C-alpha cells in the first residue's frame with residue numbers, strides 16, 4: 001500500500017474515488033457531545049488515535065458518519081477534529097502501458113498490457129518473447145520489435161496466406177498486434193478506465209487451436225469463472241502451423257458489471273492455451 005498525501009480527496013492530482021482508496025485519520029481533538037465514550041470497533045478513541053476509514057465513512061458508536069478531510073466531523077455523539085492521510089491501495093499490478101489506461105466501453109488491446117514485468121504486470125511461462133525479436137526478427141521496425149524484451153509473447157497479423165487465410169471466420173485487418181504462445185496459468189494485467197457504470201458484454205478477437213478457456217479478474221477478484229473459447233481448428237486446412245491463425249470474433253463470452261473508475265482487469269489463460277488474443281471488446 002502506498003502512502004500519499006491527500007487534499008480535497010485528490011490523490012496524485014487525480015480525484016480519488018471508488019474501491020481503490022481508503023483513508024486513515026488521526027484524531028487531533030474531540031469534544032464529547034453527550035458524554036458518551038467514543039469507540040471505533042471496540043477501540044477507545046482519544047486524541048492521537050489512528051484508525052482506517054473505508055470508504056469515506058465509518059461508524060462511531062454505530063452512527064454512520066460522513067468524513068471530510070481536515071474538517072470537523074459531526075456525528076451523533078461527538079465533534080472530532082481530524083487530520084487525514086489517504087492510502088491509495090495498489091494491487092501491485094503494474095502501471096498502464098505508456099501511462100494510458102485503456103478505455104471502457106471500447107477495445108482492450110491485449111498487447112498493451114501493463115508495464116512492470118513478470119510477476120507484477122503479467123505471468124508468462126518463459127522470459128523470452130517468442131514473437132517479437134524471435135519469430136519476427138529484430139529489424140528496427142515497430143511491429144517486429146514490439147516489447148521484445150518482455151516475457152509476454154507478441155506477434156502481428158500478416159498477409160501472404162498467414163492471417164488472411166480462407167479459414168478465418170471474420171474479416172481480418174493485417175498488422176494487428178496480438179498476444180500468442182499462450183499456456184494455462186499465464187495471466188496479464190490491464191489498467192482500464194470505465195467511463196460509465198453498467199453491464200458490459202465481453203467480446204474477444206482470437207484464434208484457438210482447440211477449445212480453450214479464459215477468465216477475468218477485476219481488481220484481483222475473479223468475476224467470470226472459466227469462459228469457454230470455442231476452437232477455430234479447421235480440418236480442411238492442411239497447413240499445420242496455420243491452425244493458430246484462424247481468426248474468430250466472440251461477441252459475448254459473458255456479461256460483467258463494472259463500476260465507473262479506474263480498475264485492474266486481469267486476463268487469465270485457464271485451459272488449453274494455444275490461443276491468440278488480439279483484443280477484448282467491452283460494450
Ligand SMILES: [Ca+2]
Nearest residue numbers: 124126128151
Ligand atoms: Ca514468453
Ligand SMILES: [Ca+2]
Nearest residue numbers: 109110177278
Ligand atoms: Ca491487438
